[in-house]
Amino acid sequence: MNLTYFLFFICIIVCTLIITYWAAKRSNTTNRFYVASGSLTGFQNGMAIAGDFISAASFLGIVGMIAINGYDGFLYSIGFLVSYLVVLYLVAEPVHRLGKYSLGDVICSRFPSNKMRWIMAFGAFAISILYMIPQLVASGFLLRLLLNIDYSISVIIIGGLMTIYVVFGGMVATSWVQIVKTVVLMSGTFLLSLIVFSNFNWNVPSLVERVKELTPLGDAFFLPGHLFGNPIEFFSLQLALVLGTAGLPHILMRLFTVRNTLEVRRSLISSTWIIGLFYLMTLVLGLGTVALLGYQTLIANDPTGNLAAPLLAKEVGGDFLLAFVSAIAFTTIVAVVAGLVISATTAFSHDIFHHILKRGKSTEKEQLRAARWTALGIGLISTLFALRLETINVTFLVSMTFIVAAASNFPILVLTIYWKRFTQMGAITGMVSGLVASLLLVILGPHIMNPDGGWIAREAIIPIQNPGIIAIPIGFLGAYLGTIFSKKQRQSNEEFKRFFIQSQTGIASRRGEP
Amino acid sequence: MDERVLELIRRKKRLLIPNLAIIFLFYFMLPLSLIFYPDFMNKKSFVTGVTWAWLYAFLQLPFVWFMVWLYHVKAKQFDRRMEETIQEELP
Numbered sequence: 001m002n003l004t005y006f007l008f009f010i011c012i013i014v015c016t017l018i019i020t021y022w023a024a025k026r027s028n029t030t031n032r033f034y035v036a037s038g039s040l041t042g043f044q045n046g047m048a049i050a051g052d053f054i055s056a057a058s059f060l061g062i063v064g065m066i067a068i069n070g071y072d073g074f075l076y077s078i079g080f081l082v083s084y085l086v087v088l089y090l091v092a093e094p095v096h097r098l099g100k101y102s103l104g105d106v107i108c109s110r111f112p113s114n115k116m117r118w119i120m121a122f123g124a125f126a127i128s129i130l131y132m133i134p135q136l137v138a139s140g141f142l143l144r145l146l147l148n149i150d151y152s153i154s155v156i157i158i159g160g161l162m163t164i165y166v167v168f169g170g171m172v173a174t175s176w177v178q179i180v181k182t183v184v185l186m187s188g189t190f191l192l193s194l195i196v197f198s199n200f201n202w203n204v205p206s207l208v209e210r211v212k213e214l215t216p217l218g219d220a221f222f223l224p225g226h227l228f229g230n231p232i233e234f235f236s237l238q239l240a241l242v243l244g245t246a247g248l249p250h251i252l253m254r255l256f257t258v259r260n261t262l263e264v265r266r267s268l269i270s271s272t273w274i275i276g277l278f279y280l281m282t283l284v285l286g287l288g289t290v291a292l293l294g295y296q297t298l299i300a301n302d303p304t305g306n307l308a309a310p311l312l313a314k315e316v317g318g319d320f321l322l323a324f325v326s327a328i329a330f331t332t333i334v335a336v337v338a339g340l341v342i343s344a345t346t347a348f349s350h351d352i353f354h355h356i357l358k359r360g361k362s363t364e365k366e367q368l369r370a371a372r373w374t375a376l377g378i379g380l381i382s383t384l385f386a387l388r389l390e391t392i393n394v395t396f397l398v399s400m401t402f403i404v405a406a407a408s409n410f411p412i413l414v415l416t417i418y419w420k421r422f423t424q425m426g427a428i429t430g431m432v433s434g435l436v437a438s439l440l441l442v443i444l445g446p447h448i449m450n451p452d453g454g455w456i457a458r459e460a461i462i463p464i465q466n467p468g469i470i471a472i473p474i475g476f477l478g479a480y481l482g483t484i485f486s487k488k489q490r491q492s493n494e495e496f497k498r499f500f501i502q503s504q505t506g507i508a509s510r511r512g513e514p
Numbered sequence: 515m516d517e518r519v520l521e522l523i524r525r526k527k528r529l530l531i532p533n534l535a536i537i538f539l540f541y542f543m544l545p546l547s548l549i550f551y552p553d554f555m556n557k558k559s560f561v562t563g564v565t566w567a568w569l570y571a572f573l574q575l576p577f578v579w580f581m582v583w584l585y586h587v588k589a590k591q592f593d594r595r596m597e598e599t600i601q602e603e604l605p
Contacts (some may be wrong), residue, residue: 078575223567235542458550505596
């Protein structure tokens, strides 16, 4: 590793540890630990949401996908962006009003029971871990490729950092690491986009012409259809992308870190601007990679295309810019995994330990201690898993997370908030059927059952890569069937009215009123 | 008081449901039009050098920003009316 790289990395590690030290002194209550006591402004929270959301898969993966597949790569980002409208219009404000620390709080404000909490906690935990492990594995490979350090050492560094942030600094440290990441990521991609344009004298048509010359697709590069051949796969993926975000616990948890619903809306306004502008820049970087580097060079270095952005940086700015972009990729990964650790921690220590095991009676001190130990445990266990999974391809789990979230959490949230006749039984069957269906479809699908190097070397039983189009309706259907078979549990009009007014306006229950 | 609050919520819903329908329609028309009318989508649009497919994909960005802003404005009005209702109803 040469000195430039070393300095960049040390700089980032030291900066984030200073943030953690500062945050640790402030994380002395559970409210601060889980949600930074709602102290973030809308704009800060918007930056943190973007930092939580834009994973290395977005930054490196989408640039590569655009460089290789042209138009279709860009469609991915559109789905990710529009999903924020679903969050804002359907769930954002009610989730903020009903929940305290976790999604379990939101659902249990209507169906208060231990069973419901177990299931919500399990769902949040499973989704966060499923998302975290592939990120850790990918980070190990990435650092190995970029810095020439051993896979296990890279995983241990990233796993160690995310654990330190959360254990000591809780949500305050996680939020500020994510904000710093957004600033670094946005300025880095902006700088790189400017360099790309300046290489073509700010003339976009000549950039486009050069892309057409250097890609094997020629003119067809700018036409749709290179990534998604099968219309059902294509539609299914778009469906999972647009509904998935509204079920991701680590994103929805960020709606608790602001003071009121006005700030919730401000958070989502800023995050959609940041994420939208970011995806525009990834398009420029994708085109720039082809135009300045050429398709052949990219593929020769890395057939998956994930190294497109770093290679582009090296081409236009030499070692220094490459070191900078690698540092950005590193920050991107630690910010996302830290967000996942805290969401898995909340599911375990708040929902399971405090509410179920201690029946809501543990003291402030006990809760805080439990949360820190949980974060440490989760950090250690997922790092160990990531170390063991070096030889197994787990990248598909990232897109699977969106399907699982859209099939389990999303239906339950929407139906709980809006459907009068919904029952607890319906919520449980919906959650279970969504989770089971999406996981089963993945196991029986071509990601795992594949004669050509799959975990199970056989023809896939369900030959669809993106099973969202089957799994999401199953989640809704499970919730519906559970509801009509449990009519006895149905709440009275009065009960639902109280809940509904609270979810829509924040006016708390007025049980005592005549 | 509940009735007046519920009426306000109903009015908000009447505003937001059509918007939500527009969002899903506008979003899913992009993949659907690419699946069913690929030839048309690959034709040059009225913007020089840009096909309909690219134009539509780019339009999704300002569309998202506009819809977020619209929600923000409507929700602010709703919050103000709710505040007034609560003030009036208080003894």
